[in-house]
Amino acid sequence: MSEATEIMDFELSKEFLERFVQAVEEQEVDFIQQSLDGVNPADITELLEEFDADDSKYVLELLDPQVGARVIIELEDDLQSRFMGNFTSEETAVYIDNLDSDDGVGVLNLLPISKREEVIALVENEEKAGHLLDLLRYEDDVAGGLMGKELIKANHNWTIQRCIEEIRKQAENVQKIYSVYVVDDNTKLIGKVSLKKIILSEDNARIADIYDDEVISVETYVQEEEVAQIMRKYDLEALPVVNVRGKLVGRITIDDVLDVITEQAEEDIQMMSGISSDVEEDDSVWIISKARLPWLVIGLVGGLLGAKFISLFEAQIAIIPAMAFFIPLITATGGNVGIQSSTIIVQGLANSSAFSDSVFRRLIKMLMVALVNGTILAIIVFGIVIFTTSDQTIAITVSSALFSVVLLASFMGTITPLILHRFGVNPAIASGPFITTANDLLGLAVYFFVANQLYGL
Amino acid sequence: MSEATEIMDFELSKEFLERFVQAVEEQEVDFIQQSLDGVNPADITELLEEFDADDSKYVLELLDPQVGARVIIELEDDLQSRFMGNFTSEETAVYIDNLDSDDGVGVLNLLPISKREEVIALVENEEKAGHLLDLLRYEDDVAGGLMGKELIKANHNWTIQRCIEEIRKQAENVQKIYSVYVVDDNTKLIGKVSLKKIILSEDNARIADIYDDEVISVETYVQEEEVAQIMRKYDLEALPVVNVRGKLVGRITIDDVLDVITEQAEEDIQMMSGISSDVEEDDSVWIISKARLPWLVIGLVGGLLGAKFISLFEAQIAIIPAMAFFIPLITATGGNVGIQSSTIIVQGLANSSAFSDSVFRRLIKMLMVALVNGTILAIIVFGIVIFTTSDQTIAITVSSALFSVVLLASFMGTITPLILHRFGVNPAIASGPFITTANDLLGLAVYFFVANQLYGL
CATH class of the missing domain: 1.10.357.20 (SLC41 divalent cation transporters, integral membrane domain)
Known part of the structure; x- marks a missing residue:
């Protein structure tokens, strides 16, 4: 995949893998940290898939927890649960603290039920802990189970200035913004404003005057296949989720839906060929x-x-x-x-x-x-x-x-x-x-x- | 799909369809225009798929060309080419003028080769005509064929202020921005800045000081399957495309890749079941x-x-x-x-x-x-x-x-x-x-x- 990484200086080669295996065996901390510094977590994941759970844990612990957390969620589900089995509740909580709530709850769902609340109790960020408890209530194949709680919402009475302050406050929590969702005084979703529009508006303009009231949303119980169909049909990169009373409760992003679509297709093909559970070539x-x-x-x-x-x-x-x-x-x-x-x-x-x-x-x-x-x-x-x-x-x-x-x-x-x-x-x-x-x-x-x-x- | 459209006031029901069929038969211009006003083009597409090419053309001509253009590109490929066969070069040019260049070239590719340049010559926006001629050179299954020319690029020496002016200038052309791409004096891609960062930076800050130099890009000749794999792996909603010399030439957005992934999966399943060309249930x-x-x-x-x-x-x-x-x-x-x-x-x-x-x-x-x-x-x-x-x-x-x-x-x-x-x-x-x-x-x-x-x- 050299075409994809020309600007990054990391390339997964057989030679590098061999060198890295040696470094892990001989616990060369400096080499490991230096060679993974600045590497995209998805590439580190691909590398770690070549190691067993113990060695992977050793490498993960040498990384910044923020990077480590991203590496973990890029793993395939079965590898992820094998990896997580190796971590204490305290260690798991640190990683989850560094993840968006939708990814965090994805990790939690792989743990035994008894361990989930224990881990949440250890999450330092209290707001995130609350988000996670909230999200755990949903089945993982409906909109509520796909959504994250991280989003920027703006009251329709706010000015652009106020809205930008909110974005600044939330900047660390919400990695990708796409749109700001507009709510009324009861946090009922009534529209959206694109970041482009925010940039191009005067600071003292009111949200109420510039927002787009044609916003497509789904309720929490909608099946993931339907969510995927809606996002594909309307070309959406993010889809707000509302509860039965129309209150904004979360946001689904396109990357999660991409996974749903790909997994669905693979599952269908496996069913057609008479393979009864989700297996892969590198299973035993x-x-x-x-x-x-x-x-x-x-x-x-x-x-x-x-x-x-x-x-x-x-x-x-x-x-x-x-x-x-x-x-x-x-x-x-x-x-x-x-x-x-x-x-x-x-x-x-x-x-x-x-x-x-x-x-x-x-x-x-x-x-x-x-x-x-x-x-x-x-x-x-x-x-x-x-x-x-x-x-x-x-x-x-x-x-x-x-x-x-x-x-x-x-x-x-x-x-x-x-x-x-x-x-x-x-x-x-x-x-x-x-x-x-x-x-x-x-x-x-x-x-x-x-x-x-x-x-x- | 009522869950998806609760905030919009349009619902595709059997009753509505019957009423609409009647309206088309009796050429009730007012009813047609009023009932489709503000409706999402993807919904209009679904409606028009129930009509033949002549009736669809009648309805399309009653719509704003900007909406009509979006309706046309939402059609499936075979329907799209059947529809377009009904339009003169002049009419086609108007629709293409209202589309992003990647969608426009998609429509052009369905026309007979002889007609393509004729249509381009009729496109009013000269910049777009140039883009289209440029894009026509690529096979439609490589990065060059998937990309659009609409993107915001900023020289690394610019200030944020200058960058916002550029966004304002391009606002109509570039519907969704995601990131601003940073180039050097030779338009070589060297990084990106998210809109979030632009909003949160001082107007007189320089791009050079805030941009992220880890940007993933592909070259024009990369196969669409690999493009899809890269965007999925790195969770990208847009991917810049460069030529062999590293110059920024276009941008692929996630919606196009979503179509690639879905079509690929359907094609695989059809191959597995011994169906030799792309057929659908409603074909003859x-x-x-x-x-x-x-x-x-x-x-x-x-x-x-x-x-x-x-x-x-x-x-x-x-x-x-x-x-x-x-x-x-x-x-x-x-x-x-x-x-x-x-x-x-x-x-x-x-x-x-x-x-x-x-x-x-x-x-x-x-x-x-x-x-x-x-x-x-x-x-x-x-x-x-x-x-x-x-x-x-x-x-x-x-x-x-x-x-x-x-x-x-x-x-x-x-x-x-x-x-x-x-x-x-x-x-x-x-x-x-x-x-x-x-x-x-x-x-x-x-x-x-x-x-x-x-x-x-």
Whole structure:
């Protein structure tokens, strides 16, 4: 990433890593402090991810707590909780004192519940401690759990001068300001003023005269996916959060939402590929195996049911072994069609506008797509089978079974995510091994049913 | 989305839509203008997506061009190009004149090449026309293609006073400022100053004394995925872009990167599910069918090859039909294992840090996971088959074939995305029907090979 850091003088190279490993082993305090001085915390995080929790703690303690705190929150969740397990409540409190409240509560949420209030009691800044207690009340997947308490709010009666004083007072607490939020005498959110406007206004101008009353906000209970959708739709870098009575209680910044969006996409992809919990390439063999096993076992059970089903036709297969040849063709096509259908529906649900199609219209459309593709595929298969085997019965059986499977798999792939969505389950799960397994069985049933009819077995 | 808009007085409801459709049909200019007055352009976009290009154009022309321009860029790409096809070069130029240069060039890129310079020549603001010509030179998937030319730059010798004058001068052009970028006498980027700092500094302070010299920037040719990764890693809402000589040439804002991230994730998911081009639920039946067909045909060819392969064992199946029972079990497990492996590798590649595992270490790890899962699955299958059929030969054949398939499919699922990545192809394609089809064939080969050995057929 040399392009990104040309102005900074730090570059993560293999050589540096080796030198640094040596420095940590031999506890070369000076080298460690000098080489990390002024380095962006995100880069230090990347470096520390190469060390175990003990060594990382050693390095972190050599850094300014303000830098250390930023390094910690850049860590991925599982590493973060492993790291934090190594710190006493006192040490944790120092780091949290150096974080914005939303990041601080993120760290607290990784601790055992019993330890959380203990740590908060040790936080020196009393205002921050109060903020943290307040934020702990929210689930971490709603607006209240994403927001920080750090923001600049201005009463509509203030002058610009007064507002700038407030910014000065809060300057250390609020790292990035974006906008000043305007409230009435009951701290009800009524608008916002951009910093640009503040700079360009006279000091004695009143907020009431210059603020923008079209401010988009969310209530504390709004789901994080919806928060992300709103911030993306309206191109917001910060979104104020209000309580049910419209009082301003916090602010969500775009960096948190970026994480939500990325994690959501990764989770969907893992669901689609039948990996049951959030694993990464550098997790242990055992963790990866465990995350992959459940869906494999379900697929296995599906396969065994399929075997049981085919065994019902043992006698027929003995007479016409050709029936067995096309089993993989039928099951694979069913699986592919099912996953395609469900993916389109899942993405449609994620991007749904205010006027989404009804279930009925969706089914009709998918049916038409299935008719088109099913017909084309059936014709191709009929042609190839008749050309290569000259066996008309087999050609008709396979192609009509294939046609029916395309139709049925499309139906399953469309209806399953819609049903899951209706019941509040992430519909992405329907694009995974679930659909494949179900469609394998469905395909086999259709295939042997059609064969039975045509062969009159 | 009523939670999001409580302070705005516009809500997209079915009733409103019906009323609006009627208003458009009967050309009720007053109703249309009044009901859209002050509404966020993103909401108007959502509304217009329900209309065809002609009706949308009618509505757009009733709006202020500044609002209309924002409505147009909020449209999805395919709708945007359909809409723009309806506008003359003169009309297009007016909208582009009202957009930031990055959005403007986005619209231009949807036009036929021959029309682009014609439109630029019609743009009234000469500075903007120059910006647009400049930006057109870049591919749209690199930093140069994502950036806008609108930014505030300050010479390091300026005072704060001078800097504020510059902001005032540029106020209309630069909607969101975030930071002022500091350059030397050769417009080389040397740092940045936040608006907060400008507000809190004395008017006669010099930029040189207060600016932050640790500014992260990218060069124009950096790929958009890397831009997104950098902005996410360092929590940036804006990223300055420099040319090869370090001169400041533009600025990328977080909203553009958010779109890149979301589109990338959707594209990966579509690739995984075997949908070959970017389709959406509300595309026409024909477009959806066409996007889905190629992978279905490839799957079909795979299935036919499988049938051909199985037919080589026709005589054996006639004698032992039970061999056919387990075909779906073997192919499905191979498919599931392959997709799991490739997904973990693909996500690992996307999040790769500076010190990624080598190919060799990755393969070893995947092999170990495969050994664990393969053993467990083989034991389960052996147990169930021996319990239900008491046929030892079949139980041994199926379980040892299954074990081998898990190993082979893991290998394929690991190596394929790594190879694709090495050759610059999006590795997500390896998690799709490609792996499934290959593993189906591989599974069949292993299964019949093992059966052949054990049965001594």
